[in-house]
Amino acid sequence: MSGKFKAPRGTFDIVYPDSEKLERILQIGYEILIRHGYRRISTPIFENTEVFRRGIGEDTDIVTKEMYTFEDRGGESLTLRPEGTAPVIRAYLERSLYSGGIPQKLFYFGPMFRRERPQAGRYRQFHQLGAEAIGSDDPAIDSEIISIPDIYFKELGLRKYRVVVNSIGCLNCRKPYIERLTAFLESAKHDLCNDCKKRAKRNPLRIFDCKEEACSEALLKAPLMPDFLCEDCRAHFDSVLEMLKVLGVSYEVEPRLVRGLDYYTRTAFEFIFEGLGAQNAVCGGGRYDYLAEALGGPPSGGVGFSVGIERLLRAIELEGACPVVLPRLDVFVAWIEGTSRKQVLEILASLRRERLCADSDFMGRSLKAQMKHANRLGARFVVIVGGEEQKRGEVVLRDLDSSEQWTVGRSKLAQKIREALGEQWGETDG
RNA sequence: GUGAUCGUAGCUCAGAUGGUCAGAGCGCCGGGUUGUGGCCCCGGAGGUCAGGGGUUCGAAUCCCCUCGGUCACCCCA
Numbered sequence: 001m002s003g004k005f006k007a008p009r010g011t012f013d014i015v016y017p018d019s020e021k022l023e024r025i026l027q028i029g030y031e032i033l034i035r036h037g038y039r040r041i042s043t044p045i046f047e048n049t050e051v052f053r054r055g056i057g058e059d060t061d062i063v064t065k066e067m068y069t070f071e072d073r074g075g076e077s078l079t080l081r082p083e084g085t086a087p088v089i090r091a092y093l094e095r096s097l098y099s100g101g102i103p104q105k106l107f108y109f110g111p112m113f114r115r116e117r118p119q120a121g122r123y124r125q126f127h128q129l130g131a132e133a134i135g136s137d138d139p140a141i142d143s144e145i146i147s148i149p150d151i152y153f154k155e156l157g158l159r160k161y162r163v164v165v166n167s168i169g170c171l172n173c174r175k176p177y178i179e180r181l182t183a184f185l186e187s188a189k190h191d192l193c194n195d196c197k198k199r200a201k202r203n204p205l206r207i208f209d210c211k212e213e214a215c216s217e218a219l220l221k222a223p224l225m226p227d228f229l230c231e232d233c234r235a236h237f238d239s240v241l242e243m244l245k246v247l248g249v250s251y252e253v254e255p256r257l258v259r260g261l262d263y264y265t266r267t268a269f270e271f272i273f274e275g276l277g278a279q280n281a282v283c284g285g286g287r288y289d290y291l292a293e294a295l296g297g298p299p300s301g302g303v304g305f306s307v308g309i310e311r312l313l314r315a316i317e318l319e320g321a322c323p324v325v326l327p328r329l330d331v332f333v334a335w336i337e338g339t340s341r342k343q344v345l346e347i348l349a350s351l352r353r354e355r356l357c358a359d360s361d362f363m364g365r366s367l368k369a370q371m372k373h374a375n376r377l378g379a380r381f382v383v384i385v386g387g388e389e390q391k392r393g394e395v396v397l398r399d400l401d402s403s404e405q406w407t408v409g410r411s412k413l414a415q416k417i418r419e420a421l422g423e424q425w426g427e428t429d430g
Numbered sequence: 431g432u433g434a435u436c437g438u439a440g441c442u443c444a445g446a447u448g449g450u451c452a453g454a455g456c457g458c459c460g461g462g463u464u465g466u467g468g469c470c471c472c473g474g475a476g477g478u479c480a481g482g483g484g485u486u487c488g489a490a491u492c493c494c495c496u497c498g499g500u501c502a503c504c505c506c507a
Binding site: 367 | 432459467468480499501505506507
């Protein structure tokens, strides 16, 4: 704590080796997404506030109390994006991406912002890797969207999670259901906790999240959404489940699973992990058939998922999965006092041109100190520049693993290092 | 937004009842002879004890406030 400033509450720096682990995990994710036909989109980090107000829903927690909204100097209301789907749909409509053929399959990665009270697995700036398939209402695309994170997590070596799915219907069937549920809650209100009494009025679907034992008991006889699905929604849901079997996704139907964002319809799902505490949903998503219309476009349904990267990283750490491969320096260029810095820099640059990972001393340290530094950096070789050898156009090359060292001509240096590295890894350079 | 809990050097932590209590290990920097690492030895730098206020002759140690971390609620990724 030497400096004056700290990162704002709920934010943090991502420093090596975490930053390197993050990079690796993203690469694996991108590769899977691309293999499924998804292409990358990057939207602005902020949008007109209306994109979220209308996209996510006026009454949602996100919109009513969690957004970073500000007025810019032109008087326009802007908001730091709290999630990725609404911006992607905005871009889809604005740029007529459907003209590239539907469904449009897009993926994104980037920071999201929500002003919540920080907690393990919950931050004010966090990162999501997500995908959207827009323009198709084929149940098969729902199952594809659910299967991708499943494949991803398995490839990362993760095991300790469950996939829970549900259908929350469409406007036609959800409305009668909510009426029925509300009526039930009214009749059972004397058995509910105070929070649930409030929920019963504001957001009845949420009532199933309550952890109070008394409430859970009271809700045993509550009507469940899947029993109220209209014919189309029922058929869609059944079909999604069948396709999931075909794709080898082990799922559990969770009739009480709901979503906090208004635009969701039909398919809703979450990936719940063990041992993450309260914030145990590493991935969530679902279908959103009304979102495009809410943003002023023509009706066009879509499905998507989003992975919380910080939570994913935590799950990986907990399961000891996906070990980090520490980057290793190939060669460190050390130099003896009195050596021309220009020549040292030339040698360093030439090694880098040869695609070797190379570094040098920039502190004017003693040779001994440079050796220590090279060792700490994990360098495989040290090149020592200076003295008699240099006058003959040669340098000393030392292998820190075997402690062997040779005198080599400068022109042969890179080649010699390559050969030694090649032996190590059993391959020639290319 | 609510509640609980914690906050001493870069890191992990010692510091009984307030009066050499500002420390250790690791890390970092330097040295152990003239141009060479990993082990070992020696030396050094780094903290207004989260910040502010109060009680007291005197507080890292007691009280209050603020900030931050953690956990839970809430909500979600």
